[in-house]
Amino acid sequence: MESLQEYGNLDIDWTMAPEAAVTMYLEWGNNAWRAEHRPVTSKADSSTYFVVYAWEDTPRLLLIRRNSESAEELLDIELPHDIGERFMDSVSHLKGVYPPSDEVREWVQAQLSGRD
Numbered sequence: 001m002e003s004l005q006e007y008g009n010l011d012i013d014w015t016m017a018p019e020a021a022v023t024m025y026l027e028w029g030n031n032a033w034r035a036e037h038r039p040v041t042s043k044a045d046s047s048t049y050f051v052v053y054a055w056e057d058t059p060r061l062l063l064i065r066r067n068s069e070s071a072e073e074l075l076d077i078e079l080p081h082d083i084g085e086r087f088m089d090s091v092s093h094l095k096g097v098y099p100p101s102d103e104v105r106e107w108v109q110a111q112l113s114g115r116d
Contacts, residue, residue, distance in 0.1 A: 004111035007063060007075060012112075016049035017099040025068050043068055050108060052079070052087060052098045059084045061100070061108065083107055 024047075046067040053060040053076075063075035079087060087101055100108060 004075070004077070004108060005114050008112040008114070010048050010063075010074075013047045013049045014105065016047050018051050018097045021047060021049065021064070021066050021071075025066050025071075048074070050100050050105075052100055052104060054088060054091065054098060055095045059087055061104070079104065080107070 044067070046065055048063065048065045051062050051064060053062050059079050061075070061077050061079050062073055065072045065074055078084070083103060087098075087104055090101055091098060
């Protein structure tokens with residue numbers, strides 16, 4: 001299994017939610033008047049962020065780098081069983097793509113820093 005610690009040097013946007021990334025980079029993009037993220041001004045603008053992919057039985061943590069042209073999955077790992085179960089309970093077992101919960105974020109940050 002890949003180690004989250006390998007990605008500890010990346011500038012992670014902890015406030016980027018999946019729907020915000022789609023709006024910012026793919027749809028109308030520069031909703032600067034109401035967005036908390038700075039507007040996209042070129043292909044060089046990108047965000048690196050985590051999402052929980054919960055379309056399958058076991059939720060997965062994805063690390064994504066997105067710009068206006070593409071989204072690259074840098075990491076795709078299963079959440080630990082207990083964290084994954086609590087996460088799915090928190091979203092009422094609805095399938096989808098979600099921002100990390102506080103518990104998932106705390107676990108990720110500990111892994112990134114090697115405090116596992």
